[in-house]
Amino acid sequence: QKYNISENFLGPSPNIFLDFNFINIRKYDILPTMKQQSTKKKSRLLQKLVFTFQCLLIVGTAYFAFSAGLAIKQFAYTHSMFSIRKITIAGSHRCDNDILLSYSHIKKGDNIFRINSKSAEHRIEQHPWIKKVKVVKSYPDSINILLEEHEPLALLSLSSLYFINPDGLVFKKYSGESITNIPIITSEDGDNILADSNLLKKIIAFYKNYRDNGYQEKFPISEIHHEPFLGMSLYLKKSGTKIELGDSTTSSKMIAYLDKVQESLEQHGIGAAIVRLNESKNKNRFIIQTIQ
Numbered sequence: 001q002k003y004n005i006s007e008n009f010l011g012p013s014p015n016i017f018l019d020f021n022f023i024n025i026r027k028y029d030i031l032p033t034m035k036q037q038s039t040k041k042k043s044r045l046l047q048k049l050v051f052t053f054q055c056l057l058i059v060g061t062a063y064f065a066f067s068a069g070l071a072i073k074q075f076a077y078t079h080s081m082f083s084i085r086k087i088t089i090a091g092s093h094r095c096d097n098d099i100l101l102s103y104s105h106i107k108k109g110d111n112i113f114r115i116n117s118k119s120a121e122h123r124i125e126q127h128p129w130i131k132k133v134k135v136v137k138s139y140p141d142s143i144n145i146l147l148e149e150h151e152p153l154a155l156l157s158l159s160s161l162y163f164i165n166p167d168g169l170v171f172k173k174y175s176g177e178s179i180t181n182i183p184i185i186t187s188e189d190g191d192n193i194l195a196d197s198n199l200l201k202k203i204i205a206f207y208k209n210y211r212d213n214g215y216q217e218k219f220p221i222s223e224i225h226h227e228p229f230l231g232m233s234l235y236l237k238k239s240g241t242k243i244e245l246g247d248s249t250t251s252s253k254m255i256a257y258l259d260k261v262q263e264s265l266e267q268h269g270i271g272a273a274i275v276r277l278n279e280s281k282n283k284n285r286f287i288i289q290t291i292q
Contacts, residue, residue: 091147
């Protein structure tokens with residue numbers, strides 16, 4: 001619709017008209033946009049409130065857990081319920097239990113949670129007889145110490161006498177322990193026997209075979225001696241008889257003749273003697289030299 005504004009405001013002027021038809025704005029177009037913006041604002045506000053609540057919940061939970069943890073720790077570390085009342089040691093045959101406990105630094109009345117098992121194990125392993133150890137806590141008030149001791153295979157003569165185990169490990173200096181029926185390993189090379197690891201391994205392998213086949217019970221050895229040229233010799237404990245076996249590679253085969261050697265010595269009433277198995281070409285025969 002056209003309006004002649006000149007007649008109302010500017011006076012007569014038939015040439016000036018204002019056409020409002022180009023404005024096509026309806027109130028129904030504006031209202032939905034305003035509602036959407038309002039909804040978005042409310043949604044963002046709600047998201048912020050939810051995020052803030054979640055953060056407060058996490059912080060509150062963490063604080064509660066931390067406080068509860070401190071309270072539980074304080075209870076565990078101080079309550080008499082967790083004081084050690086029983087200490088059990090298993091596998092101890094040559095070690096004094098009181099000495100082992102002094103190595104462990106564990107005593108009755110200590111709080112079980114304050115015991116560091118690995119540290120206690122490391123300290124106990126410093127005892128020369130101990131090969132392996134396991135410290136086990138049995139809550140609320142008991143400690144179990146499980147031991148594996150070194151097996152003394154023989155005594156090794158160096159500058160002093162030392163115990164040696166089946167693995168060839170020299171683990172303790174001999175100090176008068178009462179251990180029967182194990183031989184002394186000696187060598188013309190003295191302390192240098194440790195430098196020749198292959199030689200020591202062969203001697204140990206020979207004696208393990210000797211023992212495991214029951215010969216140490218039948219013919220106990222007091223000494224295994226090695227000389228660079230003669231090889232290996234055995235000294236029988238009961239008679240003092242020396243049996244020359246020769247090279248360590250053939251020594252294990254020679255021990256099968258010990259029954260015949262002993263039988264022959266008894267038949268001829270011979271006590272101490274030197275039996276040279278290493279010089280006999282016929283292994284069904286051997287040389288016996290009596291000791292006057």
